[in-house]
Amino acid sequence: MVSKALLRLVSAVNRRRMKLLLGIALLAYVASVWGNFVNMSFLLNRSMQENGELKIESKIEEIVEPLREKIRDLEKSFTQKYPPVKFLSEKDRKRILITGGAGFVGSHLTDKLMMDGHEVTVVDNFFTGRKRNVEHWIGHENFELINHDVVEPLYIEVDQIYHLASPASPPNYMYNPIKTLKTNAIGTLNMLGLAKRVGARLLLASTSEVYGDPEVHPQSEDYWGHVNPIGPRACYDEGKRVAETMCYAYMKQEGVEVRVARIFNTFGPRMHMNDGRVVSNFILQALQGEPLTVYGSGSQTRAFQYVSDLVNGLVALMNSNVSSPVNLGNPEEHTILEFAQLIKNLVGSGSEIQFLSEAQDDPQKRKPDIRKAKMMLAWEPVVPLEEGLNKAIHYFRKELEYQANNQYIPKPKPARIKKGRTRHN
Numbered sequence: 001m002v003s004k005a006l007l008r009l010v011s012a013v014n015r016r017r018m019k020l021l022l023g024i025a026l027l028a029y030v031a032s033v034w035g036n037f038v039n040m041s042f043l044l045n046r047s048m049q050e051n052g053e054l055k056i057e058s059k060i061e062e063i064v065e066p067l068r069e070k071i072r073d074l075e076k077s078f079t080q081k082y083p084p085v086k087f088l089s090e091k092d093r094k095r096i097l098i099t100g101g102a103g104f105v106g107s108h109l110t111d112k113l114m115m116d117g118h119e120v121t122v123v124d125n126f127f128t129g130r131k132r133n134v135e136h137w138i139g140h141e142n143f144e145l146i147n148h149d150v151v152e153p154l155y156i157e158v159d160q161i162y163h164l165a166s167p168a169s170p171p172n173y174m175y176n177p178i179k180t181l182k183t184n185a186i187g188t189l190n191m192l193g194l195a196k197r198v199g200a201r202l203l204l205a206s207t208s209e210v211y212g213d214p215e216v217h218p219q220s221e222d223y224w225g226h227v228n229p230i231g232p233r234a235c236y237d238e239g240k241r242v243a244e245t246m247c248y249a250y251m252k253q254e255g256v257e258v259r260v261a262r263i264f265n266t267f268g269p270r271m272h273m274n275d276g277r278v279v280s281n282f283i284l285q286a287l288q289g290e291p292l293t294v295y296g297s298g299s300q301t302r303a304f305q306y307v308s309d310l311v312n313g314l315v316a317l318m319n320s321n322v323s324s325p326v327n328l329g330n331p332e333e334h335t336i337l338e339f340a341q342l343i344k345n346l347v348g349s350g351s352e353i354q355f356l357s358e359a360q361d362d363p364q365k366r367k368p369d370i371r372k373a374k375m376m377l378a379w380e381p382v383v384p385l386e387e388g389l390n391k392a393i394h395y396f397r398k399e400l401e402y403q404a405n406n407q408y409i410p411k412p413k414p415a416r417i418k419k420g421r422t423r424h425n
């Protein structure tokens, strides 16, 4: 009896233990399944996250790569946009200042000196010069553009100074005669002061106008000229004459090396559309089918040189040992009426020729004697008139298109003196 009861008790205890053991085993199993589940979902989550990140990264890469490509192209185009420039050794490379370097002649001179491999600083007050004329050099390591009026002193270090700053077309220089005088007198004084301080050589862009309305024909450098000192052209003519005087005073008294170029009528691309000189006026009028305005009878003469010839002459003179004045011009002389007809034909224009009253003190004959330049500089003009005119016509045609796109059609400016007070500074 007792043993049966004991057996029942033991088996009851075992059953409970078994149940307990089974319970524990079940719990352990559930816990391990749960653990695995948690682990797996964590891993899954992580890989999903990593996958997502990868996807985002590759998306970004897809967007950024073409942008990088564009930046590389832009960088390439920046370095390739400049005209080809020669490499000059430190010894041969000069630091050159061009005053009026954004003007018609100045910008062509800038091109030549840059392409020859020099360091060029252009100074311009943009009265008649334009940034557009030199914009193709902006950013180049050898080039600098300074907005500055030479009437104020300038302090920079240079080896050569081409001093071109001054309005050169009669309507422009007559527009503000006091400013024209200041530019040529005070401006030249400042540049000579700079040349003296830094030991630079200065080339003055003088003019055939120092001969005035000449009584000697053709004009050679030893002719003293025939200028009306109180006429409408005097601000320019006398301004350039005193500029020459100052050059030789600085040469004698201070030992400054000077070069003086007497520049005769010059034309070519980059003349301002509103310049007012005969070449731009006639071409513009012929292209627009308007009458070609001849002042006076048209029997007055001029001889026209193409701008690249002038630029070569200026550089040859600067680097020569000729300190006395030298004429730079093309001796092929034409009457203004012949010239009007020639331009009409080259443009193929049906424009009329209109005779207007003659301009006061207009020189009646002008033609350079260039024997000195030929002999001392081995220079003479090489561009035939018609070839140069065709280039200028092409340029003005493009300019007209450009202006038309910008809703502005310029009219030629007449060589008339403005009435009333003019602004000057």
Ligand SMILES: O=C(O)[C@H]1O[C@H](OP(=O)(O)OP(=O)(O)OC[C@H]2O[C@@H](n3ccc(=O)[nH]c3=O)[C@H](O)[C@@H]2O)[C@H](O)[C@@H](O)[C@@H]1O
Pocket: 168, 169, 170, 207, 208, 209, 236, 263, 264, 265, 266, 267, 276, 277, 278, 279, 281, 282, 293, 294, 295, 296, 300, 302, 336, 359, 362, 363, 415
């Ligand atoms: O072209 C230049 O390089 C020179 O131009 C001008 O001298 P100018 O000879 O009077 O120049 P223009 O205004 O082009 O006149 C030339 C001739 O054409 C005449 N002209 C001008 C403009 C016009 O529409 N019609 C016309 O018959 C003038 O009366 C003058 O007889 C400047 O004064 C000089 O400094 C400069 O060197």
